[in-house]
Amino acid sequence: MTHPALPTEALILNRIQETEDIFTLQLRLTDPAQQWRLGIQPGQFNMLYRFGVGEIPISFMAIAQDEQGQSVLAHTIRALGRVSQALAALLPGDRIGLRGPFGNGWPLQQAEGMDLCVVTGGLGCAPAVSIIEHAFANRALYGHIHIIQGVKHSADLLWRSRYEFWAQQPETTVLMAADVAAPGWPWYSGRVTELIKRLPLNPEHTLVCCCGPEPMMQASAEQLIRQHVPADAIWLSMERNMQCASGHCGHCQFGADFICRDGPVMPYPRLRDRLGLEGV
Amino acid sequence: MPTADYLPRHSLSHLFDLLQQHGYRLVGPQVIDGAILYRPLTAVDQLPSGTEQVQQPGQYRLIQTDSSRRFSWANGPQALKPLTFTPRETLWRSQLHEDGSLSFHETPEPATPTAVIGVRGCDLAALALQDQHFADDPYYRQQRDALLLIAVDCSHPADTCFCASTGDGPDAKAGHDLALTELDDGFLIRAGSERGKNLMTALPLTAASHASHQQAETQYRRASQQQRQLPTFDPAQLIHLGGHPAWDAVADACLSCGNCTSVCPSCFCFSESEVPELDGTASSHQRQWDSCFSEGHSYIHGHRFRPDTKGRYRQWLTHKFGSWVEQYGRSGCTGCGRCISWCPVGIDPLQVLAQLGDEPPTSN
Numbered sequence: 001m002t003h004p005a006l007p008t009e010a011l012i013l014n015r016i017q018e019t020e021d022i023f024t025l026q027l028r029l030t031d032p033a034q035q036w037r038l039g040i041q042p043g044q045f046n047m048l049y050r051f052g053v054g055e056i057p058i059s060f061m062a063i064a065q066d067e068q069g070q071s072v073l074a075h076t077i078r079a080l081g082r083v084s085q086a087l088a089a090l091l092p093g094d095r096i097g098l099r100g101p102f103g104n105g106w107p108l109q110q111a112e113g114m115d116l117c118v119v120t121g122g123l124g125c126a127p128a129v130s131i132i133e134h135a136f137a138n139r140a141l142y143g144h145i146h147i148i149q150g151v152k153h154s155a156d157l158l159w160r161s162r163y164e165f166w167a168q169q170p171e172t173t174v175l176m177a178a179d180v181a182a183p184g185w186p187w188y189s190g191r192v193t194e195l196i197k198r199l200p201l202n203p204e205h206t207l208v209c210c211c212g213p214e215p216m217m218q219a220s221a222e223q224l225i226r227q228h229v230p231a232d233a234i235w236l237s238m239e240r241n242m243q244c245a246s247g248h249c250g251h252c253q254f255g256a257d258f259i260c261r262d263g264p265v266m267p268y269p270r271l272r273d274r275l276g277l278e279g280v
Numbered sequence: 281m282p283t284a285d286y287l288p289r290h291s292l293s294h295l296f297d298l299l300q301q302h303g304y305r306l307v308g309p310q311v312i313d314g315a316i317l318y319r320p321l322t323a324v325d326q327l328p329s330g331t332e333q334v335q336q337p338g339q340y341r342l343i344q345t346d347s348s349r350r351f352s353w354a355n356g357p358q359a360l361k362p363l364t365f366t367p368r369e370t371l372w373r374s375q376l377h378e379d380g381s382l383s384f385h386e387t388p389e390p391a392t393p394t395a396v397i398g399v400r401g402c403d404l405a406a407l408a409l410q411d412q413h414f415a416d417d418p419y420y421r422q423q424r425d426a427l428l429l430i431a432v433d434c435s436h437p438a439d440t441c442f443c444a445s446t447g448d449g450p451d452a453k454a455g456h457d458l459a460l461t462e463l464d465d466g467f468l469i470r471a472g473s474e475r476g477k478n479l480m481t482a483l484p485l486t487a488a489s490h491a492s493h494q495q496a497e498t499q500y501r502r503a504s505q506q507q508r509q510l511p512t513f514d515p516a517q518l519i520h521l522g523g524h525p526a527w528d529a530v531a532d533a534c535l536s537c538g539n540c541t542s543v544c545p546s547c548f549c550f551s552e553s554e555v556p557e558l559d560g561t562a563s564s565h566q567r568q569w570d571s572c573f574s575e576g577h578s579y580i581h582g583h584r585f586r587p588d589t590k591g592r593y594r595q596w597l598t599h600k601f602g603s604w605v606e607q608y609g610r611s612g613c614t615g616c617g618r619c620i621s622w623c624p625v626g627i628d629p630l631q632v633l634a635q636l637g638d639e640p641p642t643s644n
Contacts, residue, residue, distance in 0.1 A: 006372055009382045030381070051376050052556035052563045080581045095382045097374060241580050243552040243567075248417055250549030250570070251577055253599065255519055256606035278522050279578075279591030 005246060007049050007097030008034040012090050013072060018158050023088055024061065024076045029098065037098070038063060038071045042130035043105030043209075043237060043265040047245050048075060049097030053086040057242040057260070059127035060101065076126040076158075102245040103264050106131045107235060111207040115143040117199065117229075119192060119220045121150045121212025125158060127237050127264075128211045132166065146199050146206075147174045150192035150216065154178035154185040173199065192216060193223045203228040209265075211237040218275045221268045234268040255280055284480075286488035288466040289348065293324045295430070298482055299395045304428060307363065308397035309356065314342055316356030318363075318396065327398070328353065335438035335617065338626030351398055351462045354438040355616055357543045359403040360396065364424045365410060365548065368568040370555075371419065375562045387564075391426035399431040399456060401449030402441075402616035406545030408455055412608045413548045428475060431456035432467075435499050440617030442508035442630065448614040450503035461496045468496050508617065508630055513637030515611065518602035522594060526635035531590035533625050538571035540619035540627075541596065546604075546612045549577070572596050597629055 014026040025048075029035060040046065045059040061074045079088035090096065108131075116135050120128040135142045147166060151157050157176070167174035175195040176187035188195055192212075206229055210217045217236045225231055240252035240259045247261035255274045257263065274280050287295065299306055300322065309316045311328050321327070330347040333340070333354055342353070370387045377383065407429075414420035431452030434443070443449030452459040457476035461468040468488055471477040541547040551570035556563040570577060573592045578585035586592045604612035620628050 006386060007374070007384045009384070049374070049565075051374055051382055052554060052560070054554045055552065055565075078581065084581070093380070095380060097382060097384060239580060240585070241576075241578060244550075246417070248414060248548065248550070249552065249567070250572070251551075253603065256603040274519065277519065279586045279594055280519060280522075 005047075005099045005102075007047070007055075007099045008037065010048075010073070010096050010098040012092050012094045012096065013066070014092055015090060018076065019156065021079045021088075022076060022158060023079065024074055025087065025090065025096075026064075027073045027075065027096070027098070028066075028070060029073070030095075035071070037100060038073065040073070040101035041105035041108065042134050043127055044101040044103050045127075045245075045264065046073075046075065046098050046100030047102070047242075048077075048083075048087060049099070050083060050086040050090070051095075051097070054083045055097070055099070055243070056081070056083040056087075057102070057245060059237070059264070060105075060130050061126050062130055062133050076129075099245065103260055104262070104266070106209050106237075106265050107207070108134065111209075112141045113143070113205075114233075115146065115202055115206040117146040117148075117201065117206050117208045117224070119148045119150075119196065119208060119210045119212070119217075119224075121192060121216040122152060122156065125149055125211070128209060129159065129162070131209050136166070136169070143171070143205065144202070145169075145172045146201070147172070148177070148192050148195050148199070149175075150177040150179070150195075150212070152179050154181045175199070191219075193219045196220060196223045196227065199227075201227055201229065204230070206233060208234040209237075210234065214238075214275055221272075231269045231272070232267055235265050236268055236271060237265050238263045238271070284485035284487055285469055286466055286486050286492060287460070287469050287483060288486070291484050292350070292467065294484055295479075296322070296324055296397075298479060299428070299430075302479075303393055304395035305392050306395050306397060309351070309353075311342060315340065316342070316353055318356065318359050318398075321397075324350075327351075332436060333438055335440040335621040336626070337440070337620050337628050338623055340621045349435075349462055349464070351432045351434075351460075352436045354434055354436060354441055355400055355402070355618065357618060357622055359545060360399060360407050360427075360429075361410065361545050363394065363396065363427065364407070364420055365414065365550075365569075366419070366423065368566060369419060370564045370566050371552070372565050373562060374565065376560065388422075391422045393426050393428070395428040395430060397430045397432075399429050399452065400434050400443075400616070401431065401452045402434075402443045402446075402614040403545050404429065404431060404452055404455040405443075405446075405448035405614040406616070409546040409604075409608060409610075409612060409614070410548060429456045429458075431459040431472075433459065433461045433500070433503075435462055435503055437503050437506055438617060438621070439507050440620040441506050441615060442510055442617060443615035444504045444506050445509040446611065446613060446615035450506075451500060461499070463492055463495050463499070466492070468492060508620075508628075510613070510615070511630060511634035511637050513601070513633050515602045515605040518598040518636060521598075521636050524636055526632050527590050527594050530593055530627060530632050531588070533627055534573075534589050534593050535625060536573045536589045536592055537624060538573040539622045539624060540629075541571040541573060542569065543618035543622045544600075545616060545618070546600075546614065547571070551576070572599070597632060600629075601633060
């Protein structure tokens, strides 16, 4: 009997403290036979395992090449629960387990030839960074790139230099919002939906990738629809408790959908009538 | 030639012997701790004899009669589910080596060929639901493929039963290898698979009398007339009735104990956890039955989607009778009534569904 998703060993190459409680692990898979797992797509996730503690689902952030040309997998994590805090204690040279990739990622093929609009809130920006990086790495495949990032407090902003870099690229719009802005915040103070109103959208030729708290995603989708973006061009990345990642353990059910298997990225029309329902 | 379809009561032991000769471990109903439990057995006299039941909301009692019937009761708290979906099992083990490296190992445990005697129609239908859900789960499949199923049509449904209205009983409809209808002096027997047919040829069967067939028919008609029935409601609407006052009333009564999900033969949720060895060099990754009534079921980095009993009960009911239809093409309930009998406060989900069904569909 072969377990379809037995973990494989990953070596921590680097650990980057992004904010007080958010950190990024850069990983290398040690088993040459397991490198197929690097085929992970933007929007998909891995189960990261700390020995003796347990597993959590973490969305894929980026793959880079190190000096030796080997692939380095990056996962950004907030240290909040038992497992994520145990992962936060890791140092370069430590080993973890990794199962994946799981779930459906962003609709990359459908997005080709279209403008991309990436709307994110809070740590929702981690899985969205993966598609932004993908779009810049394959720049000719996409039209205008709109990036909207919202944070609760201006101090929560991750990867400021990255956003500033993207803002300087041609055919790119970057708008940032903080619900609560500290003095010196150069961008908008308020909600992301207000920024969506300012976007010079070409609605018939735009594909939207949205990731963040559900009320924020719902409000963003409705605002985009008011600006004539077709509902089926809006994709959301959903989140629920996930333990098996194979659609069996039942925790990630969102109505009839198993988010780990049918998502986490799903088209808005499929989610629309369930978003905002209490306890679903 | 008349069909050989009758097994006299005193020949039931031939079936036991035959199955054991074929290498099967036998599992069947027994009276243990005041309930009907499915446990390993080797001989007919371990089966209940003359045992009947009273089941009511929040109540389960056995009654002893002087009948020689072995299957004159409806069901116990569990039947097939623990045999295929193990309540607690290790999925894989990890090992921490001296150089700090980790390795991962599967923990295959070969399944023992098992013949289950006395399976009910409701439980066969629930097994088919679990088969759908766990179709690509190797742990489940391994146990499942080792089962041979000998059903016994239900002749004494409890007051909590409503399998006739879900279409899953009281007789065994599909999924069995053999099915028996217990009569006063013996059993009508029919095969549901090639394996069952082969077994029948090795049994000392005779042709059932006309009177036996008539008795079976009367018994079936009587068993089909059940007190409880599934009310009319729109499964697709259930999830949209979150504001209905019926939820408040049921949440006031519900203890969020999870008994209903434990005894439900179709509930499939499990949690995964880590059990490290004391010496710190190895760790087992296990799964065990979980319940949508548990505190942690909807937990996600510091937030619970269903912090209160109302939300959890609503999740259970709207999934079982609503979302399940969308997931697997039919309701997740097969009418066994266990969730009613084993609820410590006697909540009857059919009453909740009836109240919800009275609500005119809401628009979104």
